[in-house]
Amino acid sequence: MTARRMAVIVAGTIVPIVMAAYASAQAVGSAEAAELFKQGRAALGAKDYATACPKFVASLQLERAVGTLISLADCEQATGKLASSRQHWQEAADFADASHDVLNRGAYARKKFAEIDRRVPKLIVHLLAGAPRDTSVRRDDVDLGASNFDSPMPVDPGRHGIVATARNHNPRTFSVDLKEGEQKTVEVGPGAETEASSSGPPIPTMSPTAPAPGAADGQPPPASVESRATSQSALQPIGLVTAGLGVVGLGVGGFFGLQAMSKKSDAGCSADKVCPNDAAANTFRDATSDGNLSTIFFVAGGVLAAGGLTLWLIAPKGEGRVVAMQAVPSVGMRSTGMALVGRW
DSSP states (O other), X not given: OOHHHHHHHHHHHHHHHHHHHHHHHXXXXXXXXXXXXXXXXXXXXXXXXXXXXXXXXXXXXHOOOHHHHHHHHHHHHHTXXXXXXXXXXXXXXXXXXXXXXXXXXXXXXXXXXXXXXXXXXXXXXXXXXXXXXXXXXXETTXXXXXXXXXXXXXXXXXXXXXXXXXXXXXXEEEEEEEOTTOEEEEEEOOOOBOHHHHTOOOOOOOOOOOOOTTTTTTOOOOOOXXXXXXXSOSHHHHHHHHHHHHHHHHHHHHHHHHHHHHHHHHHTOXXXXXXXXXXXXXXXXXXXXXXXXXXXXXXXXXXXXXXXXXXXXXXOSSOOOOOEEEEEEEEOXXXXXXXXXXXX
8 A cells, every 4th residue: 555545545534524523613612612701791790800810711712702802801900910911902902903803893902902011010031141051041930031031021010030040050039029110120040050060070981882793793783673663564553543542532422422411311401492491501502512522522433443443454464664654734724634644
């Protein structure tokens, strides 16, 4: 079997399943994103920011929307997270322009960005002269690369901790307090060298080594385990991996199927989807989502298991050297997949 035919078989089997699963999951995700946004707006109206902000974050993870970005920026601004709010106002403006927002909220988001940008503190981190070249700097929970040095970076008001580390040096911690609209520069570098490094590296000792088998009589050494492994056909391990993924998919499908049946039973809705209350309706919608996921995983798992078994059966039983194998990802606006390409 040629590499091209092999790639077509694998890609033609897996990619359509992944595309269908992605499209269905996207539809389910959109409904969940809308519900999370609705709950977040209700909490924001009640000034329950501890509930509202995570709701908007979770909604954005499922579906990106201008209104959700604006709501999250409002929520973060109300809780004093000015740097995060500034970032999301900018993202809202950019996304509104890119998506041709019919409500023209890009202008509003840019106005809010300009207002909060004047309030956000800026911190400049400067690396001390003579600091080791491998010095790494961490501000709060953010690792700063060399491109972040000597540039004013927006941060939230309050105290910030900075840790500078380098190999064979003790870490050194700095702290800085910033108020709204304030800009400060802090010079950082690691601590003193450790005792182990100051004593110098150990001097390696030379020891005689036995010649490789066959080297004394001019014969080539035996092939390594790795080189011998490449002489086996790659179809069999590919088949095993594909079939294994299929079994996992069937198991996940069964799990979501049981979840769907249990939730539909708990909802107590009639056959024509009439539910006694809102809580039951939400449970019924969750059951429907679980049922959709169950179908997706069952279909994908079955196809992958069958495809893996086929690859195992058609694998040549003799030895055939694998010259090259490569996984080629395929990513689009609404689909994603992967093809395995190899030469035998």
